[in-house]
Amino acid sequence: MSRNVLVTGAAKGIGQAxxxxxxxxxxxxxxxxxxxxxxxxxxxxxxxxxxxxxxxAIIADVSNDKQVETMMKKVTKELGSLNIAxxxxxxxxVKPFIELxxxxxxxxxxxxxxxxxxxxxxxxxxxxxxxxxxxxxxxCSIVGYKPFPMLSHYSATKxxxxxxxxxxxxxxxxxxxxxxxxxxxxxxxxxxxxxDEKLAKYENKKKGEVIEEYSNKLIALGRTSVPDDVAxxxxxxxxxxxxxxTGQSIMIDGGIEFS
Numbered sequence: 001m002s003r004n005v006l007v008t009g010a011a012k013g014i015g016q017a018x019x020x021x022x023x024x025x026x027x028x029x030x031x032x033x034x035x036x037x038x039x040x041x042x043x044x045x046x047x048x049x050x051x052x053x054x055x056x057a058i059i060a061d062v063s064n065d066k067q068v069e070t071m072m073k074k075v076t077k078e079l080g081s082l083n084i085a086x087x088x089x090x091x092x093x094v095k096p097f098i099e100l101x102x103x104x105x106x107x108x109x110x111x112x113x114x115x116x117x118x119x120x121x122x123x124x125x126x127x128x129x130x131x132x133x134x135x136x137x138x139x140c141s142i143v144g145y146k147p148f149p150m151l152s153h154y155s156a157t158k159x160x161x162x163x164x165x166x167x168x169x170x171x172x173x174x175x176x177x178x179x180x181x182x183x184x185x186x187x188x189x190x191x192x193x194x195x196d197e198k199l200a201k202y203e204n205k206k207k208g209e210v211i212e213e214y215s216n217k218l219i220a221l222g223r224t225s226v227p228d229d230v231a232x233x234x235x236x237x238x239x240x241x242x243x244x245x246t247g248q249s250i251m252i253d254g255g256i257e258f259s
Contacts, residue, residue, distance in 0.1 A: 004079040006030040008062050008119060009089030011037035016044050017227035018086055018234045025235055028054040030075045035059050062089045062115030072122040081130060084238050085123035087116045087138045094195050097152045105153050112157035120168050124177060133176030137237050138165055140181040140249045146257045150199055162249045169247030178246040180237050184230045185253025220255025
């Protein structure tokens with residue numbers, strides 16, 4: 001019996017790494033991103049197919065309820081079922097708290113919070129209808145435990161994901177659906193390159209100096225993580241080995257924060 005997973009925000013970075021790792025694990029993988037990332041998304045789809053797994057690419061905005069509902073239904077129609085959903089899509093913005101606008105705030109929450117909520121909800125509805133349980137996995141962050149300066153609204157969304165993950169886990173347990181989240185630290189992706197660039201500007205440092213300083217001073221293992229570090233943990237969350245784990249948001253940060 002085939003096992004099918006959906007990964008949002010899978011055109012590049014952590015989402016792409018997760019999609020490829022789950023394909024190596026034997027899953028058929030539906031990948032999602034927005035229209036502007038369509039070429040990169042198709043490249044991810046082709047890479048999955050080269051690994052011998054079925055894949056479909058779905059363009060959808062995770063902050064749009066109708067698009068998310070349609071996306072989930074398309075996965076089940078074309079792959080046969082939805083066993084695992086990874087709500088990975090997210091954005092970041094570096095900006096001083098007192099300079100944030102309501103537009104900044106609303107955009108951040110639309111993608112990082114409403115997007116995760118909609119993916120959790122629509123995936124759960126399908127899994128409940130299927131009656132065979134499932135796994136829902138969300139993108140949190142180290143800032144969901146330890147906020148960073150200039151990332152107040154981003155941090156707020158990730159704290160929200162932690163709460164949502166716990167509440168959803170409690171309600172969905174009776175349907176044999178687990179809900180967990182992964183919390184990356186400083187990862188070598190375009191998102192963190194942007195964060196580094198903006199923080200360097202505000203701290204009067206050169207590009208690259210902030211992330212290097214954070215890596216040397218904050219990370220116990222002494223290196224910035226790569227997307228595969230996160231994907232390896234998501235592989236565990238998607239496996240049978242995590243069947244007795246739910247409601248957890250686990251940091252994969254190389255030893256920045258300990259809880």
